[in-house]
Amino acid sequence: MRLTLKIWKQKDSHSKGKFVNYSLDAISPNCSFLEMLDILNEQLIRQNEEPVAFDHDCREGICGTCSLYINGRPHGPDDAVTTCQLHMRKFKDGDIIVIEPWRAKPFPVVKDLIVDRSAFDKIIQEGGYISVLTGGAAEANQILVSKTNAELSMDAAACIGCGACVAACKNASAMLFVSAKVSHLGLLPQGRIEAKDRVKKMVAMMDTMGFGNCTNTYACEAECPKLISRSNIARMNREFICAKVI
Amino acid sequence: MAELNAKIPSGPLAGKWTQYKDHQNLVNPTNKRKLDIIVIGTGLGGASAAASLGEMGFNVKIFCYQDSPRRAHSIAAQGGINAAKNYPNDGDSIYRLFYDTIKGGDYRSRESNVYRLAEVSNNIIDQCVAQGVPFAREYGGSLENRSFGGALVSRTFFARGQTGQQLLLGAYGALSRQLKLGTVKLFNRHEMQDLVIIEGKARGIIARDLVNGKLERHFGHAVVFATGGYGNVFYLSTNAMGSNVSACWQVFKKGAYFANPCFTQIHPTCIPVHGDYQSKLTLMSESLRNDGRIWVPKSKEDAEKHRKRLIKAKDIKEEDRDYYLERRYPAYGNLVPRDVASRAAKERCDAGHGVGDTGLAVFLDFEESIKRLGKHVIEERYGNLFQMYEKIMDENPYENPMLIYPAAHYAMGGIWVDYELMTTIPGLYALGEANFSDHGANRLGASALMQGLADGYFVLPYTIQNYLAGEIRIPRMATDKPEFEEAEKRVKDRIRQLMEVKGNKSVDHFHKELGKIMWEYVGMARNEAGLKKAIELIRALRAEFWKDVRIPGSADELNPELEKAGRVADFLEMGELLAFDALNRNESCGGHFREEYQTNEGECLRNDQDYMYVAAWEYLKEGEFQLHKEPLKYEEIEVKQRIYK
Ligand SMILES: Cc1cc2nc3c(=O)[nH]c(=O)nc-3n(C[C@H](O)[C@H](O)[C@H](O)COP(=O)(O)OP(=O)(O)OC[C@H]3O[C@@H](n4cnc5c(N)ncnc54)[C@H](O)[C@@H]3O)c2cc1C
Ligand code: FES
Numbered sequence: 001m002r003l004t005l006k007i008w009k010q011k012d013s014h015s016k017g018k019f020v021n022y023s024l025d026a027i028s029p030n031c032s033f034l035e036m037l038d039i040l041n042e043q044l045i046r047q048n049e050e051p052v053a054f055d056h057d058c059r060e061g062i063c064g065t066c067s068l069y070i071n072g073r074p075h076g077p078d079d080a081v082t083t084c085q086l087h088m089r090k091f092k093d094g095d096i097i098v099i100e101p102w103r104a105k106p107f108p109v110v111k112d113l114i115v116d117r118s119a120f121d122k123i124i125q126e127g128g129y130i131s132v133l134t135g136g137a138a139e140a141n142q143i144l145v146s147k148t149n150a151e152l153s154m155d156a157a158a159c160i161g162c163g164a165c166v167a168a169c170k171n172a173s174a175m176l177f178v179s180a181k182v183s184h185l186g187l188l189p190q191g192r193i194e195a196k197d198r199v200k201k202m203v204a205m206m207d208t209m210g211f212g213n214c215t216n217t218y219a220c221e222a223e224c225p226k227l228i229s230r231s232n233i234a235r236m237n238r239e240f241i242c243a244k245v246i
Numbered sequence: 247m248a249e250l251n252a253k254i255p256s257g258p259l260a261g262k263w264t265q266y267k268d269h270q271n272l273v274n275p276t277n278k279r280k281l282d283i284i285v286i287g288t289g290l291g292g293a294s295a296a297a298s299l300g301e302m303g304f305n306v307k308i309f310c311y312q313d314s315p316r317r318a319h320s321i322a323a324q325g326g327i328n329a330a331k332n333y334p335n336d337g338d339s340i341y342r343l344f345y346d347t348i349k350g351g352d353y354r355s356r357e358s359n360v361y362r363l364a365e366v367s368n369n370i371i372d373q374c375v376a377q378g379v380p381f382a383r384e385y386g387g388s389l390e391n392r393s394f395g396g397a398l399v400s401r402t403f404f405a406r407g408q409t410g411q412q413l414l415l416g417a418y419g420a421l422s423r424q425l426k427l428g429t430v431k432l433f434n435r436h437e438m439q440d441l442v443i444i445e446g447k448a449r450g451i452i453a454r455d456l457v458n459g460k461l462e463r464h465f466g467h468a469v470v471f472a473t474g475g476y477g478n479v480f481y482l483s484t485n486a487m488g489s490n491v492s493a494c495w496q497v498f499k500k501g502a503y504f505a506n507p508c509f510t511q512i513h514p515t516c517i518p519v520h521g522d523y524q525s526k527l528t529l530m531s532e533s534l535r536n537d538g539r540i541w542v543p544k545s546k547e548d549a550e551k552h553r554k555r556l557i558k559a560k561d562i563k564e565e566d567r568d569y570y571l572e573r574r575y576p577a578y579g580n581l582v583p584r585d586v587a588s589r590a591a592k593e594r595c596d597a598g599h600g601v602g603d604t605g606l607a608v609f610l611d612f613e614e615s616i617k618r619l620g621k622h623v624i625e626e627r628y629g630n631l632f633q634m635y636e637k638i639m640d641e642n643p644y645e646n647p648m649l650i651y652p653a654a655h656y657a658m659g660g661i662w663v664d665y666e667l668m669t670t671i672p673g674l675y676a677l678g679e680a681n682f683s684d685h686g687a688n689r690l691g692a693s694a695l696m697q698g699l700a701d702g703y704f705v706l707p708y709t710i711q712n713y714l715a716g717e718i719r720i721p722r723m724a725t726d727k728p729e730f731e732e733a734e735k736r737v738k739d740r741i742r743q744l745m746e747v748k749g750n751k752s753v754d755h756f757h758k759e760l761g762k763i764m765w766e767y768v769g770m771a772r773n774e775a776g777l778k779k780a781i782e783l784i785r786a787l788r789a790e791f792w793k794d795v796r797i798p799g800s801a802d803e804l805n806p807e808l809e810k811a812g813r814v815a816d817f818l819e820m821g822e823l824l825a826f827d828a829l830n831r832n833e834s835c836g837g838h839f840r841e842e843y844q845t846n847e848g849e850c851l852r853n854d855q856d857y858m859y860v861a862a863w864e865y866l867k868e869g870e871f872q873l874h875k876e877p878l879k880y881e882e883i884e885v886k887q888r889i890y891k
Contacts, residue, residue: 012803028521030640035523038754045752045807050798053806055313057486059526061634062411063317078637085637110457111804118434121314125426129419130378134298134703135369137376141333144387145380154380154405157412161316184380191378 001027004096007052013108029089036088053112059084064160068113069100074164074223082225102163104172106210117163119209126205127198128181130191149187156183158226165220171212176220178202179236180228186239196243203240250862250876253664254358259882263362267708271715278303281714284451284466286438286493288315291472291678293417294702300424307464309433311488316418319474319486323410324531326402327695329367334391338399340364350396350583351686352836353885359683366704367696371403373703377416381405393536394691396583402692407531407630413695439737441497444729448674452733459802461734463725467717468673475657475679479817481761483654484529490813491820494661494680502669503862505662505682508828511689511837512770513655514587517638518607527653530631532691535580537615542599542608544568552601559609559647570594578890585688585837588652592770602649611647658685662862666709677701687836741801744811749794753810756791760821768825773841777829781822788818823871833857
C-alpha cells in the first residue's frame, strides 16, 4: 500500500504545532497502525529527520496508552479497538491519513501526538477506590455478589482510561470515564458504603480539571474501544442526584 | 566461590513465616514518618507495596516510565491468579499449591519462599475482593474458579480475560488513595537511571524526567525495585514495548547479584510471527487450554496443503488429527505446564507438521467445546481474547481454529534476593518479576500475579521494617553528597556517549538483531556450540551498536529513541549473561532446555547432583561475571523427575 500521512508535529507544550506530510510505500495490510508508524520513523531516522513521537506500550489494547485521532476518529476507523489494534487492512491503497493527538483542554499536548492525561489520575484519586487497608479484609466469600451485578460491574471496570471518550466529545466531557468507575464500584456491595461521597468528589474534580458537560450526544460510547455503555452515565446521574438530595 | 546466605528462618517449613513475623524488628509509628522509601515500578509489585507502605505511615516516592501508574505492564495479564482457597472442594490446600509450584519450577526454586507464597495466596484474594475487583462469580454469588496448567485442581480466580487489569486497578486504587492522602508521591514519565549507594547501602536514585530530559536526585532510606521482567531481550515477546532490564542491570553493575538469568519462559499459545515489521507478539491466555484442544495434522502432506492454503483445518478429518499433548501426556493433556507444551509444539513443527503460512504454528481448536457448551459460554469466558485474535489475524476463531506458536513471555530469573526480598546491596529490595525467587526454572500460569501481590502487600511491608528499624537514627540526607554527584555524572556521561555516536542505524535495528540471536541460539532449545556462538555474535553486535547507532533529537527533550537506546544498550549486555548462564548449566530443567541433556522421549534431563543450586552472578566487568551458588535444600519435598504423563 502507498499512503500519504498528514501528522501533527509539535515540539512541546509551549510551542505551536502544525501538520507535516509524509509518504510511505509498500505497507503490508497485515501491519498494525503503530507498526506502520514504526516503519515511518525508521525511514525518518535513516534520512536524518526527526521521528514522530506517539504514546504506546502494551500494543494489545489493554494499557490504554496509545491515543491517536485518526481521520477524525479517536482510535481510527475500526470499531471497538484501540489504535494499537487497528490494522492497515482497514485502509486503502493511496489513502491520505490524518493523524492528530487527542484534542481536549484538560489533555495538553506534550509532544507531537503525545498528550498529558494526568487529569484522569487526579479524578481517580478523589475516590475511585474502596478504602480498605492492606490486611484488613474479610474472607472473600463472605461478600456475595450476584452474577448479574458482577458482570455489569466488570463491563464498566473494563475501561482502560485511554481518553477516547473525551477526545470524541465536542464538550470534552469525561462523563463516560467517571461513570464507568462509579458504576464498577457502586454495583458491588463492598463499594456501596462510600458510594455517595465517591460520586460527589469525583464529579467535583472532573469539573475542576476543566472537562466539559455532557449534552447527551454519546459520541463517547460510539468511540469507546471497550464498548463502555452510556447506561453508566445514567447510573451515575442517579447516584449523583441521590447523593446531593440526601 | 562464596556461598550465599538466603537468611531462611529456622524451624519447620509451615511455621517459618509466622515465626519470622513474630520475631522481626518493627518500626514505631512516629519513626515511620521520618523514613523515606523509593519504589520503582507501579505494576502489581510496586503499586501494592507503595500503597501498603504509605498506609503504614512511611514516606514513599513511586516512579514509572508510563504516563500513568495504571498502565504498568501487569495490566496485560489475562488468565488469572492462583490461591489455595479450595472453594471447588477438589482437594486443594496450601501444601498442594506449594507442591505444584515447586514441581512446576522443576525443583529449582527456594522451598521457604514458595511455601510463604502459597500461605499468603488466600489473603490476596480477600484483599482484592475487598478492593472491589470484579472477579467472576457463580450464580449463588460466590467466587468462581478455573483450571490452569500444571495443576489437577481448579484454583485460578479470574476477571474475564482481564485479570491483570482488574488486579492492577485494585492496587492502583489503593495507591491513588495514598497519593491523595499525601503519604505517597508519584513520579510518572520518569525513568530510574542509576542507584546511589552511600557507605555500602542503597540511599537513592538518579531519575530522568522523560518529558524534559532533566536528571533528578532522590534520597531514600531504602529502595524497592518492582521493575518487571526482561523478556524483551528476545525483541519479539508478549511484553509491553517499554518493558526493560535497565534498572536491574544498573544495580547488577553496582553489586546486586543476578540469579538464574537463563530461566526464561516461552509461552506456548501466542499469535504466530507474520512479518518482519512486527513489533510484538500477542498472548492468547493459557486459560484457553481449559476448553481448546491443540493439534496438528497427522500427515505432513495435510500440513503442507494447509501451509499452501489449499485446505482449511476443517477439511482435515478427526482421525487425521494428532492431538499431540493429549497423546503424549494423558494425565494433564492440554494443561501440561508451559515449557512442556512449547517444546512439544516446536517438536511437531520441526518434524514438518506445522501449519499456517510459515509452518511455524499449530491449531488451538474450540470446535468441540462450542458443540458441548454452546458458543455463548465460550464467548462469555474468552470473548475479549477471541476478539483480539480476530482483529490481528482477520479470521474468526469461532469458526476456524486459532493458529498459535510459542513466544518469549516471562523471566523466572532476576535480581537475587534473600528470604526478606533484599538484594546483595543492603537496603535494596526486589519484588515481582524483577526478582528470581519463586518460580524456579518454569513458572506455572496464574502465579506471577500471585507473587507480585504477595511480595507487595504481604511480604515486603514486613521484611523491610526489619531493616529500617536499624535506620531510624539516619536523618534524611541532602542530595548534594558526592555519591549523588558521581551517580548523576555517570548517567550524564552515558547519555552523552549514546547521543554522540551519530551512526547510521536505528535503535530498533539493533534490538531486532539481538532478538534474532537470542531466539535462534538461546531460545527454546540450546546447545553448547550455539550458546558460544551467541556470545560471540552478541559481543560483535554490541560493539557495532556503540559505533553505529543513530539517535535523533537531543537529550533535553522528550526523546523516545534515546529511551529505547538506553534499554537496548543494557539488553545487549544482559543477553550475553543469559547465554553465559545457559552455558554454565549443563542440564535441562523447566524452560532451560539443553539439547545435550534429554531423555529418550525428549523430556528434560536434570542433573540434581551438580546443578541443584541458584546461579547468582556477580558483575566484574563488561562480559565478565563471577558465579556464586545458593544450594537448594528441600526439607519437605522429595525431589523427583517431573512427570505429567
Ligand atoms: C500478556 C501477558 C499475560 C500475562 N498473564 C498472566 C496471568 O494470567 N497470570 C499471571 O499470574 N501472570 C501473568 N503474566 C505475568 C505477569 O503479568 C507479570 O509477571 C507481572 O504482572 C509483573 O508485575 P511486576 O509488578 O513485577 O512488573 P510490571 O507490571 O511489569 O511493572 C513494571 C513497572 O516498572 C516500571 N519501570 C520499569 N523500569 C523502570 C525504570 N527504569 N524506571 C522507572 N520505572 C520503571 C514500569 O513503569 C512499570 O510501572 C502475564 C504477562 C503477560 C506479558
Ligand atoms: S498500546 Fe496499550 S492499549 Fe494501545
